[in-house]
Amino acid sequence: MSMPPLASGPDGPDALRPYLDTVLGALAAGGRARGGPLPAGGPEAVAARVVAALGDVLPDEGDPDALRALVHALAEGAADPADPLCAAHLHCPPLAVAAAADLAVSALNPSLDSWDQAPAASVLEAEVTRALALEIGLADALVTTGGTEANQLALLLAREAHGGSVRLVCGANAHHSLPRAAWLLGLPEPVVVPAPNGTLDPAALDDALTALSGPLLVAATAGTTDAGLIDPLPEIAALCATHGTRLHIDAAYGGGLVLSDRHRGKLAGLEAADTVTLDLHKLGWQPVAAGLLAVARPRELAVLHQSADYLNADDDTDAGLPDLLGRSARTTRRPDVLKVAVTLKTLGRSGLAALVDQVCARARDFAALVQDDPAFELYDRPVISTVLFRPAGAADDTVAAVRRRLLHEGLAVLGRARLEGRLWLKATLLNPRTQSDELAHLLKLVAELTREGTLG
Numbered sequence: 001m002s003m004p005p006l007a008s009g010p011d012g013p014d015a016l017r018p019y020l021d022t023v024l025g026a027l028a029a030g031g032r033a034r035g036g037p038l039p040a041g042g043p044e045a046v047a048a049r050v051v052a053a054l055g056d057v058l059p060d061e062g063d064p065d066a067l068r069a070l071v072h073a074l075a076e077g078a079a080d081p082a083d084p085l086c087a088a089h090l091h092c093p094p095l096a097v098a099a100a101a102d103l104a105v106s107a108l109n110p111s112l113d114s115w116d117q118a119p120a121a122s123v124l125e126a127e128v129t130r131a132l133a134l135e136i137g138l139a140d141a142l143v144t145t146g147g148t149e150a151n152q153l154a155l156l157l158a159r160e161a162h163g164g165s166v167r168l169v170c171g172a173n174a175h176h177s178l179p180r181a182a183w184l185l186g187l188p189e190p191v192v193v194p195a196p197n198g199t200l201d202p203a204a205l206d207d208a209l210t211a212l213s214g215p216l217l218v219a220a221t222a223g224t225t226d227a228g229l230i231d232p233l234p235e236i237a238a239l240c241a242t243h244g245t246r247l248h249i250d251a252a253y254g255g256g257l258v259l260s261d262r263h264r265g266k267l268a269g270l271e272a273a274d275t276v277t278l279d280l281h282k283l284g285w286q287p288v289a290a291g292l293l294a295v296a297r298p299r300e301l302a303v304l305h306q307s308a309d310y311l312n313a314d315d316d317t318d319a320g321l322p323d324l325l326g327r328s329a330r331t332t333r334r335p336d337v338l339k340v341a342v343t344l345k346t347l348g349r350s351g352l353a354a355l356v357d358q359v360c361a362r363a364r365d366f367a368a369l370v371q372d373d374p375a376f377e378l379y380d381r382p383v384i385s386t387v388l389f390r391p392a393g394a395a396d397d398t399v400a401a402v403r404r405r406l407l408h409e410g411l412a413v414l415g416r417a418r419l420e421g422r423l424w425l426k427a428t429l430l431n432p433r434t435q436s437d438e439l440a441h442l443l444k445l446v447a448e449l450t451r452e453g454t455l456g
Contacts, residue, residue: 007107016107019067026068030075037083039076040410046077079413084431084438085445088415090225090253090279092430094287101342102287105335112143112333114311115322121335122322128341132278133294136251136258137271140298141278142327143337144291147252150277152181153293153329154248155217157275159185160303161246162215169193169208170219171200171231175250178219198227198419202235209243216245222267223254223283226417226426227379228386230254233269241272249273252291254384256283259349260356266383280340283384283430285355290336301326358432359385366427366439375447379424388417388424391450396423402449411445 005015039046053073055063063069080086082093110118112125129141144150155178158166168182173195182190191212194204200220209216218240220231233249240247249270255278257263258270270276273296280290295301305326307314312323325331344352363382370378370389379388390399399416400423406412415426425446427439 008109012107022068023071026071027075030072030078031080033072033076034078034080034410036410037086037413038079038407038410040408042408049073050077082431082433083413084434085412085442087427087429087431087434087442088413090282090428090430092282092285094281095285095343095347097346098286098339098343101339105338110335112324112327112335113331114324118324118335121338122324124341125327125335125337128337128344129292132292132340136255136267136276136278136294138273138276138294138296140301141292141294142301143333144293144328145289146281146291147175147250147277147279148177148181149329150252150279150291150293151175151177151219151248151250152184154219154275154277155181155185155187156329157295157300157303158215158217158246158248159187161300166215166217166246167191167212168217168219169205169212169245171195171205171221173198173200173224173226173229173231174219174221175225175252178250195231198224198229200231200236202232202239205236206239209239209245216243217248218245219248219250220273222249222251222257222270223384225253226386227388227419228253228382228384228428230266230383233267233272235269237269237272247273248275248277250277252277252279253282255279256356257384260353260360262353262357263360263384280343283356283359284340284343284352285430286339286343290340304329355432359429359434362432362434362436362439363387363427363429365436366429369436369440369443373443373447375450376443379419385429387427387429388419389427390422390424391446394450398450398453399423399425402446405449406445412442414442414446 006012007016050073053069081091110121112118112121115122125143129143133139133141142153144153155168167188168178168190170178170190171193179190191208193208194201218236220233220236222230222233237247251267251270254267257266276294278292278294280286281288284290308325312325317323363385367378367382367387370376370387375392377390377392403414403416403425406414415428417424417426
């Protein structure tokens with residue numbers, strides 16, 4: 001048996017070309033077979049198709065058609081975020097140029113745990129992360145796998161800055177990764193502050209900070225997962241300054257607004273934070289993963305430093321080889337920053353701002369459609385690009401059943417959110433190509449299923 005070709009090296013590009021043709025053909029064919037935003041038939045039907053395509057996971061003899069068959073199965077069974085009716089989650093359709101850049105990373109396979117594994121990538125990461133941190137008024141940033149890792153690192157830095165212990169104070173609207181990070185880090189039980197109308201209440205926060213003692217970390221949110229709401233950041237920052245309390249802002253969703261002159265004012269107060277979470281695989285159109293934790297004081301990152309002679313020996317660093325182990329809590333890391341750098345350079349500020357402005361405008365259009373239709377109830381006007389709505393007069397059970405029916409039949413992907421004791425359908429609009437008539441069709445589908453009185 002001949003040796004299989006490698007993706008890098010002098011023959012790598014030529015070896016990849018036929019595989020790329022296979023993958024692109026299978027993606028197209030699988031998408032046509034799916035025929036909509038997600039596969040029809042529900043979990044059992046999808047599982048049956050995947051298992052049939054997979055067959056023997058580790059056969060005695062290899063199958064030269066495996067790449068085509070399994071990519072086809074993945075595409076046929078995917079929820080396609082580029083479909084206008086796939087609008088449930090903070091799950092963006094990635095830009096083609098970003099996905100192409102990601103291919104280069106996969107082929108070259110650098111690892112950012114030592115300079116000799118990623119000479120150019122380490123420079124690229126340092127330059128791009130610093131530039132993005134400065135964009136929001138902070139000093140430096142670490143690349144993370146997403147908001148969950150970034151939030152955990154923020155709590156870790158806060159704990160170490162306070163000598164080994166800190167108590168999290170967050171709104172009832174905070175992302176679940178924050179209290180989970182407190183648990184993982186062995187911190188005291190978080191103090192949860194009321195969030196009426198979906199945003200943290202500054203008066204209640206003031207009361208909590210006045211009553212509490214010891215080192216505290218306030219976590220605010222710029223773009224809640226359920227409704228895309230932004231906490232009153234300037235007021236929260238002022239309270240933290242008054243009480244001498246550290247501030248973290250989870251802007252995993254809303255951070256992308258900083259790219260738009262029209263919308264960046266919604267993030268006023270971001271620059272006052274000690275740490276900020278950003279996710280460019282949300283409102284940045286990057287393939288997963290593209291998270292960041294920005295920091296105001298880079299010296300605090302020293303707590304992440306580790307020594308491993310085979311990676312960052314003292315004599316090597318003294319001789320000028322960069323030490324990368326303090327840039328993450330992980331060891332092996334792929335340079336996810338390349339796709340970000342390529343996107344920033346290719347589209348520029350104006351191109352990215354146009355995408356941000358477009359999805360925000362489309363969300364306002366959809367909210368207007370809902371508000372003008374007596375068959376529906378709108379939760380509120382969107383702050384970013386999330387719209388919550390529900391069939392007027394429907395019971396929560398019916399709302400949930402309509403959503404599941406849309407999923408089971410492969411018609412549309414809508415999320416769900418429970419606010420003020422009621423269940424809402426959630427449309428998170430991250431596709432800049434979505435048109436108003438497609439959103440009107442989405443409403444029509446929901447209305448038809450509601451009239452049918454779906455119960456299953």
